[in-house]
Amino acid sequence: MINMFLKAALILVILTYKVDLHPFTKTGKMLGAEKSWIGEKKAAAPMWKGSAYYPVLPPSLNLPESQRILASDINKDLFRPERNRRPVPDLMKSILLPPTSPPKTSSATSASRPVDMLCHLDRIYVRVLKSLFNNPNAWQYLKVGTCAVNQATDTHYYFLYYLDSCNVKRQENENEVIYSNTLRYEPESTELVARELPFSVSLECHYSKHHRSYQVGFMPQVAAETILWRLETGLSLTPVDVSWKPLASGRSYVIGQPVYFEAKALWIQKGKRLYLNNCYISSSAIDSMPKHTVLNNYGCMIESKKSAQTKFHVSDENNTLRFSVGALVFKDMMSQSAANKVMFIHCEMALGPEKPTPSSKSCWYNVDTKRWSELYGDDSVCACCDTSCPAPEPSVPMTPVTSNPWELDRLDQPGLEAILPEENMDMFELYGFRK
The missing domain is CATH 2.60.40.4100 (Zona pellucida, ZP-C domain)
Structure with missing residues (x-):
């Protein structure tokens, strides 16, 4: 019996010397790393923190921050809790993994557009080319609703006002809230002939009422889209x-x-x-x-x-x-x-x-x-x-x-x-x- 215990102890000592319980050296290189892992064609680069091993994680999903949708696309029942298990519906897959939309491109150079408008969350921003006018004092006769030009550069006149000002009109439907106004140019002249013709441009800001959020704590951001309208009397x-x-x-x-x-x-x-x-x-x-x-x-x-x-x-x-x-x-x-x-x-x-x-x-x-x-x-x-x-x-x-x-x-x-x-x-x- 004693001989059997001695043989078992000897075998345990031999195995202890043959198996390295800490396969990483002080330099962080894994012993035998030049060999392939089982089931892989090429050894993956391991990651570590101290002596603890961390596997390489797959890349995160490239999901949008949010997605604008119509009222008809709201599917509350699709996400209602249910008993037991069932396959994930295709509609739910398309919602959870939406396709990535390509970035929007504009064919016209913004500096050459006659009128630009940006719609922000609580204000509007309108820019008008100065080259549209012959009169150096044209800004006096240019208004958005009841609001006058409040900034100018060598090339443009600017309007920056809160969304609910300038006698704006608000309306909504099941999908959007719409704020509309009009840019008007009405020059005054005491001469026999007019040097320039008046014109008006319709301005609208559209705000989507429904979003799908893919980020915790998401606040909808209003896209700063440029809206170009043709002058009525050009x-x-x-x-x-x-x-x-x-x-x-x-x-x-x-x-x-x-x-x-x-x-x-x-x-x-x-x-x-x-x-x-x-x-x-x-x-x-x-x-x-x-x-x-x-x-x-x-x-x-x-x-x-x-x-x-x-x-x-x-x-x-x-x-x-x-x-x-x-x-x-x-x-x-x-x-x-x-x-x-x-x-x-x-x-x-x-x-x-x-x-x-x-x-x-x-x-x-x-x-x-x-x-x-x-x-x-x-x-x-x-x-x-x-x-x-x-x-x-x-x-x-x-x-x-x-x-x-x-x-x-x-x-x-x-x-x-x-x-x-x-x-x-x-x-x-x-x-x-x-x-």
Whole structure:
């Protein structure tokens, strides 16, 4: 019996020396780490804290902080406690493991947008491009609801107000709470002509009422989304003087002298240019007879063949198109007793490519060279002006615009003939005057 106990003790001592109870050395390297773990192709790097072993954990799930949902997507019964076990429904899997949405991208550069708006949890932030305005004091006539501009930089006007201010309107449905307001520009002018046209932009902030939260203690964050709205009145056609400034009150034109006009788009996309498709002159602000065509055929100024004063003039800005027309009057107006004759010009405008084409061009007939000339591009695009030019693509919007009225001085004004240049005397013969 004693021999058996001695043999058992000897075996225990031998095993104690063969088995290392602490497989890590002082340097932290695991003895035999160059060998593979059972069932793995390659040894995994172990982690430790002191002498205690910690296995490598799998990466955490990439879940969103929250997810906006509709009222119809609320599934309270799906998460109600039940007895026994059952497979996890597919709908519950889609809720617990939602797909990750790709980040939103914007095609337009924020610095070039005419109006930007950010909706925060308790306030709104509106930014307006200064380049939309000709008036350096435009901020005085720019408001969001009842609130005025409260900050400005070299490039933008800013509004930053609490959400429930500025005479905002609040409404809600089963999915959202909506706050709406209007950005308005209403310039005041005591002059005969308007330098700029008023416009308004609708502003809305939408707040989701229902969220799925994937984080403990989550507070819904309002996404700072940019909302871009088209200006309601973005095109203007203004009679101007020879310096391209709107006519001052009391100013008028005289038969035989050029009448100057400036067509303008308040905002234009990069790579685009403003064009005129057709224009005609009438004595009424509405489409009425008689009318005299000045420009047609998608940018051909046909009146320039009859008057050297009718032509396009260069402008440094793609959103501005300048031209002049030799002043004329309708025959039935010559016998009218009114001291001044009121006239209007009506044009169809379009935003086309920066490089002119036969469908989008600004051509006039140069009486010196006896050929058609294009204002900014190759004269070859004007070759169709004597025939028929192709129409622009259907996707190009065409907007009719009527100018402010302008006045012609009375035709029987004493001494009128003496102030006109000699080369314009043929205009008098055209309308029954004597040289």
